[in-house]
Amino acid sequence: MSENEQPNTTHFDAAEPAAGGTSYEAVWTFRGYKMRPSEFNTAMVHYYRAEIQRSNVWRSRLDTTTNWAVVTVAASITFVFAAPANHWGVFLLVMLLTLLFLFMEARRYRYYELWSLRARLMETDFFAAMLVPPFAPHAEWNETLAESLLQPEFPISRLEAVGRRLRNNYLSIFFIIFAAVIMKLYLHPTEAGSLAELLSRAGIGPVPGSVVLGAHVVFLGILLLTVLITRGLHEASGEVLPKYDIGDFLGDLWPGHGERETDTGSAWSRLSIRSRRRQQVMALIVAADPAKVAARVIAEMKRGATALHGRGMFLKQERDVLLVALTVTEIEQLKLIVGEEDPHAFITVIPAKEVVGEGFVPLDNNH
Structure with a gap:
């Protein structure tokens, strides 16, 4: 040209x-x-406060969903172990309800990531640039922020959101429910003398106990597989992660840098790639x-x-x-x-x- x-x-x-x-x-x-610096800075500060407030609201909604799951599981365990009859089937409903909470929290987590990404972008490319003279924000940070405002998109997929919430909170909750099922079957009405006796207690109507417990094991296996599959997904830039990978600066001087050539870098590095490839x-x-x-x-x-x-x-x-x-x-x-x-x-x-x-x-x- x-x-x-x-x-x-x-x-x-x-x-x-x-x-x-x-x-x-x-x-x-x-x-x-055209705006004077005082007007521009005032507008940006108020906008940043609004994004922080919005992020906090959705972050509290995440905690609320987790609290629902914890309270539901705790109440069901108390009820089942206190009842004289073998009401362990209640745990099946609790497990389904907890799974519903997981999907609800994953959806909320995607919204939280959208708001926190914008706030994080302003922290790294606007406020941090002010603290390190000369004032030099990324050449396209304003375009990236404007595009997110005009055409908002979730920064992470539904699969990654489910994997993160499952890995951080819900996997342990599901294992607690499964442990409570085994303990209830073993203790009620008396201690089971053999594995066959325990399996017989796990039966539900015409469904044998081995099938019921096998379905539990398969379900937990699917959860573990989901955790493993999503462990390599790191598009959640709103997480507490550095913007730059130190290997980007030190290159071969950084230990193991050559072994990580196939890695795409930190989450914020990938965000920069996405923004410049918009x-x-x-x-x-x-x-x-x-x-x-x-x-x-x-x-x-x-x-x-x-x-x-x-x-x-x-x-x-x-x-x-x-x-x-x-x-x-x-x-x-x-x-x-x-x-x-x-x-x-x-x-x-x-x-x-x-x-x-x-x-x-x-x-x-x-x-």
Whole structure:
């Protein structure tokens, strides 16, 4: 391309001098909007507080679901062991109810991850950047945050959410229920003298006890398999995890770095990969005065524009066609700019698999 793409990052311009003075105050500009640093920082601080509050609410809902499961299991164990009759079948209903709690908590955990990811993104790329001069947040942290607000998506899959909650809380609860079943069958009405006697007590109607207990074992095996399968899933960036893998900085100096080449790095490293690989597009603009459109795109959107000479076959007119690379969240602003300059212009938006260069993925960091 004949022109370099300009980075779409926040920057500060000089404002008009105050009346009677010569001092200038920087103005934060982004996509045509202008705010003074005090206004921008105030807005970001309030937004951060809102995300923290929302994360806390959903985190407390996670604890609530776990408490339901614990209380239900404790109450059922107390009831079954205190009853003179062999009511161990109650544990089957409790196990189903606990499984329902697990799926409810997994769904809540996905929402919690969405809110906490946004808060974590602001902590690492906005507030942490303030503490380490020069102020240098990630080039696309604002785009990543804006895309999450405009097109929210769960950062983790349902399978990973189930695996995490199962591994952290519910697997031990299910094993406690199974242990309570075996203990009740062994002790009621008297201690079982053999395995055959214990299996006979486990029967439910026409279903033999061996089948019933075998189903319990298979169920626990499925839970263990789920834990093992999801152990390698680490898309939960909202967890208490470092943003960067130390091996990314030390390379071969870090012990075992060469043995981990197949690993995708920390959760936050994968988040950066996802953010820079988000959907990007190429826009072709045919307007009556492409120079004015290009000037506004460069000034307001901080994107480069390349003029491609073309010839319209309908009116036999020759004019420049603008080529602009941008992200999906910038399409509406581009339409607004072009529409104001030429209501009869044409815009063709073409999905791009990847845009590499200044303002997008740095060419030297492309892997």
